[in-house]
Amino acid sequence: ARSYSITLLPGDGIGPEVVAVAKDVLSAAGSKEGVELRFKEMLMGGAALDAAGVPLPDETLAAARASDAILLGAIGGYKWDNNEKHLKPETGLLNIRAGLGVFANLRPATVLPQLVDASTLKKEVAEGVDIMVVRELTGGIYFGKPRGFGTNDKGEETGFNTEIYSVAEIDRIARVAFEVARKRGGKLCSVDKANVLEASMLWRKRVTAIASEFPDVELSHMYVDNAAMQLVRNPKQFDTIVTNNIFGDILSDEASMITGSIGMLPSASVGESGPGLFEPIHGSAPDIAGQDKANPLATILSAAMLLKYGLGVESAAKRIEAAVTETLDNGFRTGDIYSPGTTLVGCKRMGEEVLKAL
């Protein structure tokens, strides 16, 4: 039997609850396909700050690197909000992304027919939306140097960052995005600000060059301001979107809110080789932590992405996705997606229902 090791990073807030539930689903789906999964839990984020004084202990990164895939819950909370930068939970997240080299962040935003009413958009605008945002995750202004604080020629204090992309960085994320688009609707929209930024001009030039390797994918370009508008005006026009780190941060969150159910949305971060990092897109929701109210479906669907993109066991991923659909069809809803006429359940119970449906 195939056997894989999975690093679990429960993190903070609702992280531990949703990871516990998703772990059981992951295990069960794997064994149905003859895949054995071994789990190792490690500290990250605020939990690591409290226990070890750093947001990403060396042992955690080492364990993650040595495993076949990583499932992360959520990190952060009010408690650490005013920490200095190197002691913020978020810094742990940025460091594990960089440390694993997971440069491609895949963030689907899908409006499920059962949940179309959860969107703030009109039904006819929201229904059928199925977008995949491919965000560059280890470059750009998040990591660019020089960065810091300084003094300008008028003697005033400044804060500065560098948006920078190399040809190699653009080419590799473009290839991932074209591959993803090819397996989806065959349309890729590259988002940049090439009418103003040199970093975007190079981005557009390279994405256009890589397109020749993918003649079956239809490439278009859009300015980021227009993309932010078009996501609201007519999100169905998009199939796959590829963009840089900061624009991807903004647009993928906008796209996810268009679905109206961010408690449902998973994400995958993968590199050229080595283990991928899988996590729900929602935050740590400290206000409902420990109350068995969290929606575990985003983490369960992240486990499905882990099986598909991380381990290549697509059949097991499909099982999980089908079980989630069935659970929704059976009317089970956590508070965030509840509507009259459905059955309100907690985090654990939702997990049990998915397990039953598996």
Added chain:
Amino acid sequence: ARSYSITLLPGDGIGPEVVAVAKDVLSAAGSKEGVELRFKEMLMGGAALDAAGVPLPDETLAAARASDAILLGAIGGYKWDNNEKHLKPETGLLNIRAGLGVFANLRPATVLPQLVDASTLKKEVAEGVDIMVVRELTGGIYFGKPRGFGTNDKGEETGFNTEIYSVAEIDRIARVAFEVARKRGGKLCSVDKANVLEASMLWRKRVTAIASEFPDVELSHMYVDNAAMQLVRNPKQFDTIVTNNIFGDILSDEASMITGSIGMLPSASVGESGPGLFEPIHGSAPDIAGQDKANPLATILSAAMLLKYGLGVESAAKRIEAAVTETLDNGFRTGDIYSPGTTLVGCKRMGEEVLKAL
């Protein structure tokens, strides 16, 4: 009688049509308040490229500087899309902003009761939305240096830009935003990415410091990715938003699309002293240029902002706003905001109806 000189920059596409109509409305509203307006038309954008080889001729900037306010139509078009950067119409726009020192861009996004159905958002989410985005316009990554193309330590070609803000730049835009918020709902939300970017950390620190000068304004902070979500989830939570140049570009466009009627939205760009620049937020719409189909209301409302923020003649601005409301109440609509049961009119006729209502 007070007398002011106005520079008209019709620009490209539908620019000349909408500026012609707005000029008549501006003139009429001014004279009703005993204000005489003298107009001088100058070249900018593609029109200037074709006639003079540059997107912002020196005479245009000089005339603009010497006048009391500037009304701009729209710039750009397919024809110049592949021009080199210094020969793009957009570069003319960036240069006039910098040349005039108009660092504060005010972009209202208001859902008018007559047009609430134009929004793709559900009626209960869209109705009553009334947001003012205050965008920093002459700093940040748009103008930061160093910028350009280079080679990294692996010998790969790179493209790069610098996001940089000084204390002075942040303080002055913050003060404008607090003033604006004070005259509106008294709530200011500052948007940044202070969990990642040093430029944003300084932004947040200074905005927080300036808040002590405005104890009557309630200040909050939000990360840009969350702001992009919250605009979709519940836009009514926002009163005034202040943010940097690039985030403002993205969020103000997103906010404007939430109204569903970007053909209605004006903008004002003002500095510490000197003339302000007023323009509709829509583009040059080359596909409908010269067909008398454009909606002139955004430019007419920009003329109202010119009177209010540019010349301080608020009474004349109010006249225009009331006339626009009346024209909509009378059922007149251009194609972009048409719905069954209303009267479809062209650009000129819409202008005539506003003049009648004045």
